[in-house]
Amino acid sequence: MPFNRKPQKFNASIREVEIGVGEKAIKIGGENVFPFYTFDGDLGNTPKVGVEISDLGLDNPVPGISAYYEGCTTAAEMAKKAAEMEGADFLALSLEGGDPNGANKSVDELIAVVKEVAEAVDLPLVVEGSKNVEKDSELLPKVAEALQGKNVLILSAKEENYKAIGAAAGLAYNQKVGAESAVDINLAKQLNVVTTQLGVKPESIVMNVGTATAGYGYEYVVSTMDRIKAAALSQSDATLQMPIITPVSAETWGVKESISEEADAPEWGSREERAIAMEIETAAADLMAGSNAVILRHPQSVATIAKMIKELA
Amino acid sequence: MALNGIQIFKLTPKKNCKECGCPTCMAFSMKVAQGALELSKCPYMSQEALDSLSEATAPPMKSIKVGAGDNEYTLGGETVLYRHEKTFVSKTRYAVSVCTDMADDAAEAKLAEVSKVDYERIGEQMKVEMVYVNCGSGASADKYVELVKKAAATGRTLVLGVKDVEIAKAALEVCKDGKPVLNGADASNYAEMSKVATDAGVVLGVSGANLDELYDTVAALEKSGNKNLVLDTTGATIKETFANTVEVRRAALKNEDRTFGYPSIVNVSRLARDDRHMAQALASVFTMKYGSIVVLPGMDYADALPLYGLRQNLFTDPQKPMKVAPGVYPLNGADENSIIVTTVDFALTYFVVSGELERSGVPINLVINDAGGLSVLTSWAAGKFSSGSIAKFFKEEVEGKLKCRKMIIPGKVAVLKGDLESKLPGWEIIVAPREAVELVKFFKDMQANGEL
Numbered sequence: 001m002p003f004n005r006k007p008q009k010f011n012a013s014i015r016e017v018e019i020g021v022g023e024k025a026i027k028i029g030g031e032n033v034f035p036f037y038t039f040d041g042d043l044g045n046t047p048k049v050g051v052e053i054s055d056l057g058l059d060n061p062v063p064g065i066s067a068y069y070e071g072c073t074t075a076a077e078m079a080k081k082a083a084e085m086e087g088a089d090f091l092a093l094s095l096e097g098g099d100p101n102g103a104n105k106s107v108d109e110l111i112a113v114v115k116e117v118a119e120a121v122d123l124p125l126v127v128e129g130s131k132n133v134e135k136d137s138e139l140l141p142k143v144a145e146a147l148q149g150k151n152v153l154i155l156s157a158k159e160e161n162y163k164a165i166g167a168a169a170g171l172a173y174n175q176k177v178g179a180e181s182a183v184d185i186n187l188a189k190q191l192n193v194v195t196t197q198l199g200v201k202p203e204s205i206v207m208n209v210g211t212a213t214a215g216y217g218y219e220y221v222v223s224t225m226d227r228i229k230a231a232a233l234s235q236s237d238a239t240l241q242m243p244i245i246t247p248v249s250a251e252t253w254g255v256k257e258s259i260s261e262e263a264d265a266p267e268w269g270s271r272e273e274r275a276i277a278m279e280i281e282t283a284a285a286d287l288m289a290g291s292n293a294v295i296l297r298h299p300q301s302v303a304t305i306a307k308m309i310k311e312l313a
Numbered sequence: 314m315a316l317n318g319i320q321i322f323k324l325t326p327k328k329n330c331k332e333c334g335c336p337t338c339m340a341f342s343m344k345v346a347q348g349a350l351e352l353s354k355c356p357y358m359s360q361e362a363l364d365s366l367s368e369a370t371a372p373p374m375k376s377i378k379v380g381a382g383d384n385e386y387t388l389g390g391e392t393v394l395y396r397h398e399k400t401f402v403s404k405t406r407y408a409v410s411v412c413t414d415m416a417d418d419a420a421e422a423k424l425a426e427v428s429k430v431d432y433e434r435i436g437e438q439m440k441v442e443m444v445y446v447n448c449g450s451g452a453s454a455d456k457y458v459e460l461v462k463k464a465a466a467t468g469r470t471l472v473l474g475v476k477d478v479e480i481a482k483a484a485l486e487v488c489k490d491g492k493p494v495l496n497g498a499d500a501s502n503y504a505e506m507s508k509v510a511t512d513a514g515v516v517l518g519v520s521g522a523n524l525d526e527l528y529d530t531v532a533a534l535e536k537s538g539n540k541n542l543v544l545d546t547t548g549a550t551i552k553e554t555f556a557n558t559v560e561v562r563r564a565a566l567k568n569e570d571r572t573f574g575y576p577s578i579v580n581v582s583r584l585a586r587d588d589r590h591m592a593q594a595l596a597s598v599f600t601m602k603y604g605s606i607v608v609l610p611g612m613d614y615a616d617a618l619p620l621y622g623l624r625q626n627l628f629t630d631p632q633k634p635m636k637v638a639p640g641v642y643p644l645n646g647a648d649e650n651s652i653i654v655t656t657v658d659f660a661l662t663y664f665v666v667s668g669e670l671e672r673s674g675v676p677i678n679l680v681i682n683d684a685g686g687l688s689v690l691t692s693w694a695a696g697k698f699s700s701g702s703i704a705k706f707f708k709e710e711v712e713g714k715l716k717c718r719k720m721i722i723p724g725k726v727a728v729l730k731g732d733l734e735s736k737l738p739g740w741e742i743i744v745a746p747r748e749a750v751e752l753v754k755f756f757k758d759m760q761a762n763g764e765l
């Protein structure tokens with residue numbers, strides 16, 4: 001008696017969202033099966049991998065990253081280099097220098113960096129804000145304006161500032177809006193609902209449902225994504241059918257496993273290898289839980305995760 | 314899955330003899346289905362009927378025990394596919410792989426490496442639990458047995474990857490007391506392998522060229538009476554292996570197909586070959602998706618730190634928050650004079666706060682209060698993180714250990730400052746920012762102002 005296969009077929013699917021323009025534009029989402037369940041049906045577009053660079057350049061980098069960007073003096077040069085990385089589908093520019101608690105760069109200064117980077121590369125662009133709610137309300141609408149016609153994804157609009165950012169990015173300048181919530185299916189849903197109520201088209205929204213590094217309360221990330229994909233597909237919940245992007249590196253490079261130098265933790269071995277492993281293993285888990293795109297930093301992580309996606313898809 | 318009255322009725326002798334106290338067999342069946350009567354009340358049930366009923370009411374996935382003594386592990390026994398439905402019960406266990414095809418010194422070096430990773434993380438000891446000993450094609454029994462002996466000396470539970478019946482027998486002679494897994498049965502040899510495993514009292518691993526073959530082999534083994542199995546779902550490619558592993562688990566738990574209701578073995582080492590980073594990615598994939606034993610090419614701290622963290626998170630009770638033990642946690646080389654930051658024992662809070670404090674580079678003693686594993690605001694609202702509880706904890710657990718008398722409290726409970734100052738004479742209470750991400754700047758400012 002052969003094994004009786006029972007594929008999980010759904011009538012609903014995740015929305016397809018396009019980012020970028022021209023030949024290199026990417027599409028994420030579109031699947032009507034659970035993550036990588038190719039044995040059930042069509043995966044739509046395979047998940048995509050982005051390379052993250054920062055307006056601040058390299059901060060406390062590991063040797064492999066320093067070597068990769070050797071000779072780059074401007075954000076545009078780094079962007080060009082990043083775009084050539086093996087496995088890179090898109091570029092993620094973080095404007096962390098805008099954080100008032102950090103370098104506190106002015107909006108004008110940051111917009112200049114954004115323009116410079118956008119001109120340097122033809123890869124689709126994701127722009128990440130300063131993470132400060134007030135600063136982003138001012139900064140991200142300007143980013144959306146400056147990059148008109150480039151079809152970029154703006155990360156991100158949160159509960160506190162979705163009106164300003166959603167309206168500018170999604171309505172006025174026709175970009176894609178990243179809706180960021182904190183590891184809770186109801187918060188994610190709520191933000192999608194109010195963002196669409198602004199008039200932003202559902203197919204212009206990509207969710208960031210919250211992230212964590214493996215080991216750091218990561219169970220909340222898994223369960224949030226598991227439940228969102230289940231609601232989107234098996235219950236056809238249209239308010240949760242947006243694809244998910246996960247900025248992995250911003251989390252994983254901040255934990256002690258990735259920061260501690262070998263001298264401080266000799267038994268742990270090479271800091272670079274630890275940081276790569278934290279990034280790879282967290283990204284792989286994010287993809288299993290349902291991320292349609294991940295943002296990474298190290299060339300090794302980008303190559304490995306891109307290869308893993310290819311093998312699984 | 315519970316049977317209904319009609320299904321049970323079909324199994325009764327239909328004598329209507331009333332010995333069970335019911336007027337008819339049908340009435341009896343209805344009561345059994347409701348759970349009001351035990352099946353044993355009818356003295357005329359055939360053994361066959363009893364077996365098929367116990368089969369129908371058995372859990373969807375068997376719990377299989379491997380290893381002995383301190384190294385005994387339970388695999389399987391899961392009831393759900395997603396952790397938010399119910400707690401996953403049996404953690405993924407990791408094995409490091411050695412093979413007769415490796416040079417002797419390489420195999421020995423690999424075995425020596427097995428014990429290197431050994432650390433505690435939130436009350437759990439993290440280490441490689443198993444060693445997978447593979448018998449390469451053409452290896453002699455002597456060569457394999459030698460390697461098995463060396464692997465057994467690590468004290469880890471063994472998984473014997475061997476398809477030759479005679480070699481398997483010889484290997485079990487030297488290691489069966491440790492209750493290894495004999496991962497060697499397939500469509501061609503299952504009858505003999507099953508006998509070898511049952512004679513030695515060990516779990517049998519079964520594989521197949523595809524899911525249909527695996528299914529048939531398991532069915533045949535079950536028919537012969539061996540239900541002490543694990544299923545090797547490793548296929549020729551990564552994609553096939555993922556499909557096999559998910560299909561097997563889903564068949565058992567969602568579709569109640571008990572033939573696949575066994576734990577799995579996934580051999581990442583064979584899929585990733587020499588690509589260590591791919592092995593890391595796949596270790597994560599098969600911890601998320603249904604590997605019971607995941608076989609890896611090696612394990613050092615870089616591999617382990619994210620992997621064991623991931624596993625620890627996945628196998629937690631979704632209803633119960635993860636807690637860290639209350640106490641003093643010195644960070645960045647803090648001593649008894651270093652400034653004190655205090656917060657609750659909710660694991661997520663601890664990780665976020667300790668992470669930011671470490672990033673500040675300032676030597677700090679982080680004091681974790683017993684707040685019932687709740688977040689700052691929740692525990693405060695529940696009365697579990699109050700000026701009274703903090704003052705008591707500091708008097709009993711902190712004042713004797715630390716000399717510094719400056720305490721930084723979470724910004725979200727700034728209201729506690731006045732009360733704490735009156736309850737803890739001699740202490741200076743400082744209020745931190747509301748969000749953990751602002752801590753690094755907060756400490757930089759304190760440093761700049763000479764307050765540290």
Ligand code: SF4
Binds near residue numbers: 326328334342356
């Ligand atoms: S004892 Fe058994 S056979 Fe007799 S009536 Fe009850 S169920 Fe039927």
